Amino acid sequence: MARVSSPASFDELKQLISSRYGELSSRLRQIAEFALEHPNDMALGTVAAVAARAGVQPSAIIRFANSLGYDGFSDLQRVFRSRLVAGSPSYRERIDTMRHKAEADRKTNGTDSVLAQFTGDGIAALQHLRETTRPADMTRAVSILARASEVYLLGQGRAFPVAYYLYYAIARLDLRAHLLDGIGGLLHEEARAAAHDDVLIAVSFKEYSRDVAAIVERAAARGVKVIALTDSPLSPIARQASVSFEVDQSPALPFRSLVAPMCLAQSLVVALGHQLASRGGSS
Amino acid sequence: MARVSSPASFDELKQLISSRYGELSSRLRQIAEFALEHPNDMALGTVAAVAARAGVQPSAIIRFANSLGYDGFSDLQRVFRSRLVAGSPSYRERIDTMRHKAEADRKTNGTDSVLAQFTGDGIAALQHLRETTRPADMTRAVSILARASEVYLLGQGRAFPVAYYLYYAIARLDLRAHLLDGIGGLLHEEARAAAHDDVLIAVSFKEYSRDVAAIVERAAARGVKVIALTDSPLSPIARQASVSFEVDQSPALPFRSLVAPMCLAQSLVVALGHQLASRGGSS
DNA sequence: TATATGATAGAATATTCATTCCAAACTATC
DNA sequence: GATAGTTTGGAATGAATATTCTATCATATA
Structure with missing residues (x-):
């Protein structure tokens, strides 16, 4: 040898x-x-x-x-x-550290390594989110929301928790928020209420819901401002949107996580809260 | 050409x-x-x-x-x-982002720093989650779920996205999952279906929902196994639970985040999936 | 100075690769 | 339900590429 x-x-x-x-x-x-x-x-x-x-x-x-x-x-x-x-050194080092920790855990216990894995992946996803999100998009999204008359929230399947969270948080800012939840099968009918001075925040990940894509398309055509929260610029809702956030699930993870989208959602709402507080605190 | x-x-x-x-x-x-x-x-x-x-x-x-x-x-x-x-991608993107951030910060009141704040907090929360979660709890929760006849999911308000995610993910494992969503005001009635060989996963954060606490108490009294996902061992649902995860929102953050609970939820489901696959691949 | 040892250049070779081409499958249209 | 137009899969082709081989060159030693 x-x-x-x-x-x-x-x-x-x-x-x-x-x-x-x-x-x-x-x-x-x-x-x-x-x-x-x-x-x-x-x-x-x-x-x-x-x-x-x-x-x-x-x-x-x-x-x-x-x-x-x-x-x-x-x-x-x-x-x-x-x-x-391999990516930038510091980034890679952090991932490596996590992975080593995960391997060490695997020897001791199988189920626990799952947690180590997902916290590691989650940390990587959050770093990626911060590095790739364009500040200009955040600013535009917040100003669109601040001017909105009504805010509609849409998300199905895996994306629904994100939509619901946005609904919950925006409603607590005393904005008029409406969750399109599709109860009773009236998803499309609920969406028709959105008018041209309203905003629709749509959340959708692979495989994209047909309903969500169709609703976004029709809403955009009617002049409703659309903010998209999705996972690729090729997503059917990204192309129709006024502002689109692509929370790329960092390279090829076996399981898709909601950690990054949730964090982005919260950041959006809190930034919106600041905006509303600093500008007109009235009404 | x-x-x-x-x-x-x-x-x-x-x-x-x-x-x-x-x-x-x-x-x-x-x-x-x-x-x-x-x-x-x-x-x-x-x-x-x-x-x-x-x-x-x-x-x-x-x-x-x-x-x-x-x-x-x-x-x-x-x-x-x-x-x-062109330089390692994430590094270059980071530089660009930094530059844009500096400009954007000048124009706005730091809309982007909000994202930096929350990604940072999220990373801290995930590390905290990783360090404080007891592997034994994970193992017990998974084995309880693996033996369950039916799984009921409960969470209100801010905790609802977590409950819904668990519902969604567990249902995709082909387990019998039921989301207690309270549509039509029948939350308590829905919960009565849970029997002694069933499991109730309850999610609740401060300020704890009275309904959730009451349902957990009655279910536990009937012999339903309860897995609690909450933020303190003093939580009204933690005391009744067979297994309780306390996702402490790491020291005094101004805004509560769902990043850690979501990550824990996903880890639980995937660990459960592994367990089911390795033991009886049947059904 | 003669010889042995190792390094080098450049041609020869065998492999891998991108690309092309054509038949089959599929779609849409009449 | 038949047909024209696309799209697709897979084999065939020819170019590009890595690697090997051998004669030559340099260097050190006796």
């Missing part, structure tokens, strides 16, 4: 290259320097392209990879690619 | 995909969704790999690229790669 080492993380690779640097031939040193200085080229380029940029022969690149214990350039390149998708 | 458009930046591409989404065929829509949800896969994968992950044929990927005005997949992939090398 020629390969005693061959790190899978970029940080380890960096250390390995540094420690082996002394033993390398001059051409291989040249490549080592290039690799550490241009990790992006290493990650995305072909052997020919990297060789050209580094001023060496393609075969030298392969020898470099082999000398570090990798099967070939492609094998080495994986490490450089992992660096690109 | 067929190509009138074909953005070179990822943000423009996102917009282009969103706007063209409606005109695309179903298979192409499928790819569009995948592309926006898994930009890293698009950036680093081969056509075959991307096609496999998206569940389509390689040729469909090429067609997708062509329909957006690109020469082929490689041409399209450049855009996704540019996103990766």
Whole structure:
């Protein structure tokens, strides 16, 4: 087994290259320097392209990879690619810490690791929410709500808790709030009450409810302002909306969580409360 | 020259995909969704790999690229790669967000800082939840639920979204779930259906609903197993419960959040799902 | 100076990959 | 219910790519 080492993380690779640097031939040193200085080229380029940029022969690149214990350039390149998708260091470190904690728990107890998993995912989702939400959208949504005559809340299935929470919280601000809950099968009829100086807050996640999409479309066509709370810019309600929040469920989690949407909903309502308090405290 | 458009930046591409989404065929829509949800896969994968992950044929990927005005997949992939090398995505987004925040804060009374506040609070709440929840309680709650004949869900006001979520999620596990929603004012009557081999999951926060407390008391007296989701061991429902989770809203926050209870609820349901799958996969 | 050892360049090769093409399936229209 | 027009799946193709191999070159040692 020629390969005693061959790190899978970029940080380890960096250390390995540094420690082996002394033993390398001059051409291989040249490549080592290039690799550490241009990790992006290493990650995305072909052997020919990297060789050209580094001023060496393609075969030298392969020898470099082999000398570090990798099967070939492609094998080495994986490490450089992992660096690109890992995200910013601090973010990744936090996730890693959580994951390690989760693994430690798995040894002790199975059910508890589920909680560790979801709190970890939840924290990641909240960080992602904060990083990707555009402040301008928040501001616009709040000012639309502050001017609204009536606020209608719509959400079905998994999205319903979010809609209900918004209804509950907005009603407590003494705004006129109406929850479209579809009791008795009159969802579409309830929605017809919304007029052009009203606002409809629609919440919908995959797989998007047909009813919600249809109601949003008709409301938008009538001139009702729509604020969408969804999970993708391709969502059927995002395209119709005046303001659309895409709470991206951070990359491919097996279970969808309501943590981020709930947090966004609360932030919206509290920001709205501040706005109302600071401007006209009247009526 | 067929190509009138074909953005070179990822943000423009996102917009282009969103706007063209409606005109695309179903298979192409499928790819569009995948592309926006898994930009890293698009950036680093081969056509075959991307096609496999998206569940389509390689040729469909090429067609997708062509329909957006690109020469082929490689041409399209450049855009996704540019996103990766423009600095790690979340880092760049964070910088942008920060810059925008500074401007937005100046115009408004810090609408955006509200979001920063609540994501921060949410993270703290989740960490607190993780640290204070006793694994033994999770295990007991799951095993009680796994043996239940029927599961009743109860929560009013601010707690209702949590109860509804539990109802929704448990029903999807093919368990017999019943939401006590009090429509038509028959809350107490609905609750009388719970028998001694049933479980009642009650959710209640300060100020505790009188109805919920009363229902829990009567149910517990009849021998119904009660799982409480509340915010203090002194809560009127905690004392009656077989298992009680106290999701303490970490030290004196001005606004109560549902982030932690929601996360706990999801963890419970998923742990229950695992339990059911591992034990009797029958029914 | 002669020889042995290791490194290098560049051509040759085998593999992987993007792309194209065509038949089959599907839709909408008359 | 038949037909024209799209859309789709999957094999075929040709280009691009990583890797291997060998002759040459440099270097150190006797």
